[in-house]
Amino acid sequence: MSLKPIDKPAELTVEGKSYAIPILQDAMGNRALDIRTLRKDSGLIAFDPGFASTAVCESSITYVDGEKGLLSHRGYSIEDLTENCTFIEVAYLLLHGVLPNRVQREKFSQLLNRHSMIHEDMSTFFRGYPEGAHPMVVLSAMVVSLSAFYPEIEQSADREELDMTVTRLLSKLRTIAAFSYKKSVGEPFVYPSQKLSYCENFLNMMFSSPVSDYKIEPYLVKAMNQLLIIHADHEQNASTATVRQVGSTRANLYAAISAGICALWGPLHGGANQAVIEMLQMIHRDGLSAETVLEKAKNKADPFRLMGFGHRIYKSYDPRAKIAKKICYTILDKMNVQDPLLDVAIKLEEKAIADPYFQDRHLYPNVDFYTGITYRAMGFPTAMYTVLFALGRLPGWIAHWLELRQDADQKIYRPRQLYVGATQQNFVPLEKRP
Numbered sequence: 001m002s003l004k005p006i007d008k009p010a011e012l013t014v015e016g017k018s019y020a021i022p023i024l025q026d027a028m029g030n031r032a033l034d035i036r037t038l039r040k041d042s043g044l045i046a047f048d049p050g051f052a053s054t055a056v057c058e059s060s061i062t063y064v065d066g067e068k069g070l071l072s073h074r075g076y077s078i079e080d081l082t083e084n085c086t087f088i089e090v091a092y093l094l095l096h097g098v099l100p101n102r103v104q105r106e107k108f109s110q111l112l113n114r115h116s117m118i119h120e121d122m123s124t125f126f127r128g129y130p131e132g133a134h135p136m137v138v139l140s141a142m143v144v145s146l147s148a149f150y151p152e153i154e155q156s157a158d159r160e161e162l163d164m165t166v167t168r169l170l171s172k173l174r175t176i177a178a179f180s181y182k183k184s185v186g187e188p189f190v191y192p193s194q195k196l197s198y199c200e201n202f203l204n205m206m207f208s209s210p211v212s213d214y215k216i217e218p219y220l221v222k223a224m225n226q227l228l229i230i231h232a233d234h235e236q237n238a239s240t241a242t243v244r245q246v247g248s249t250r251a252n253l254y255a256a257i258s259a260g261i262c263a264l265w266g267p268l269h270g271g272a273n274q275a276v277i278e279m280l281q282m283i284h285r286d287g288l289s290a291e292t293v294l295e296k297a298k299n300k301a302d303p304f305r306l307m308g309f310g311h312r313i314y315k316s317y318d319p320r321a322k323i324a325k326k327i328c329y330t331i332l333d334k335m336n337v338q339d340p341l342l343d344v345a346i347k348l349e350e351k352a353i354a355d356p357y358f359q360d361r362h363l364y365p366n367v368d369f370y371t372g373i374t375y376r377a378m379g380f381p382t383a384m385y386t387v388l389f390a391l392g393r394l395p396g397w398i399a400h401w402l403e404l405r406q407d408a409d410q411k412i413y414r415p416r417q418l419y420v421g422a423t424q425q426n427f428v429p430l431e432k433r434p
Contacts (some may be wrong), residue, residue, distance in 0.1 A: 005059055006031070014042060019163060045416045051236075054313075056409065057244065061094060061399050063235045064218070069316035071073075074098070086189065087111060087228040088198050091170060091395035094233055095402070109197065111164075112171040116192035118142075118179075118203065126183045135387045136265045138180035143173065164255060166398050173257075174198065177387050178205035183325055199224040202391075206321060207379055219334045220378060223327050227374065230320040230367060231389050233396025235313070236263035239263040239270065243397045245413040247404045260397045261390050267307075268355060270389040274382050276308040277372035280341040290347040298357050308369030309352060320367035327379075328370040337377045343397050353385045 002308070009020040010033055019042050020032040032055050039045050048054045063072050071078040074093050081090050092100045092108050101110060125145060129138055150168060179189050182205075191204045199221050208214035233239070242263040246256040264270035283293055297306035311318055332339060349365055352358045375385055404410055 002095045011054045018247050060233050062233045064313050066313035066315050069319050071319050082226050082229045089223045090229050090232050094395045094399040111167045113194050115168040116171045116175055118172050119173050131186050134383055135180040140261040142176045144254050147252050148255040174202045177391050226327055228392035230323050231392030240400050244400055244404050248413045249379045256401050264390055270386045273368040273372045273385040277370050279307045280344050284340050284342050290351040310363040311366045315362040317364045318366045321365045324370040331374050331377050342373050
């Protein structure tokens, strides 16, 4: 436990009666009022829409400092991890709490390859979806279906069996994601290969076909690793909180992850990367200037929304956005691609960060602003962008699900509410209702 009560509690006085509220301090010096017994002691509850000021758990996985623009996993900065690690090393770190040594990394890689196939009967599920079905529909449904084919997670609390289930899901989600894309474009599935690494396999399953060999360029593999890493975890965001909430009911891992995928799909969460690219396409198509776009964004009467700017937590530049921007420049340069959408994005950023309206509101580019341009250059269709987010976020979701299971203080999530409906009404029989 890293939460430490400080010596003097806070005091809440209501109608002449005082209540002592312990103040807890975490490993980074952040303080929180411990209101677990507030209702029991005082009959009061806290009102906090969206949980903006509420911590729902202790966690040792990820730390975000929104004011300073810092992000770290298990104490390692996102910059160091992105520059020096592969995605599977970061996944191992999130799941096991330490970076793997060479032997551990090799064993983990072998397990991922060994379990990369999905049950052949599941391929019939893909054929049941209409061509053009959004890959996120397929992804969420196929993940929850895994529990029917690999049900041992339901019965076992054994750590070794649990590790196998976790590894299986990490590997199979990559295959399901690629298959969902192939289904959406009506192409045959490309199966994973034991000879390829995690990201090499994914790129090959996505873009190889019986009539077109796909050259797996090292710089694309590196970019894929980095893009997945910057999405790997981000504290108690909407989808992670969903995974934890479903997990608090003791629902199995597959059900919790499927729920997280559905939450991620929202345009205000992971779906924002698709919304950004669609916005940039609209701006370019209509020939709108950056100044016009920003004026539209500032006009409350205008329904236009500037996607990819601002973040619930960050009040400075999103550190993932800085990395994503660098990756974007590298990929477009390596591929010799001139994308007009990048020009639009750069002009928008330049004008926005110099505008007092955006400065006062701490609205800077977030992780979604540049990733879509990179995915577009790499050949990913727009509908796959949120799937890629889910693939990156998976180890973080699983780590939180595991942490929840091991936390003796956790209870089933059950927020309270403030009721504002009718109080008491006289019942009217059906035949007498107007």
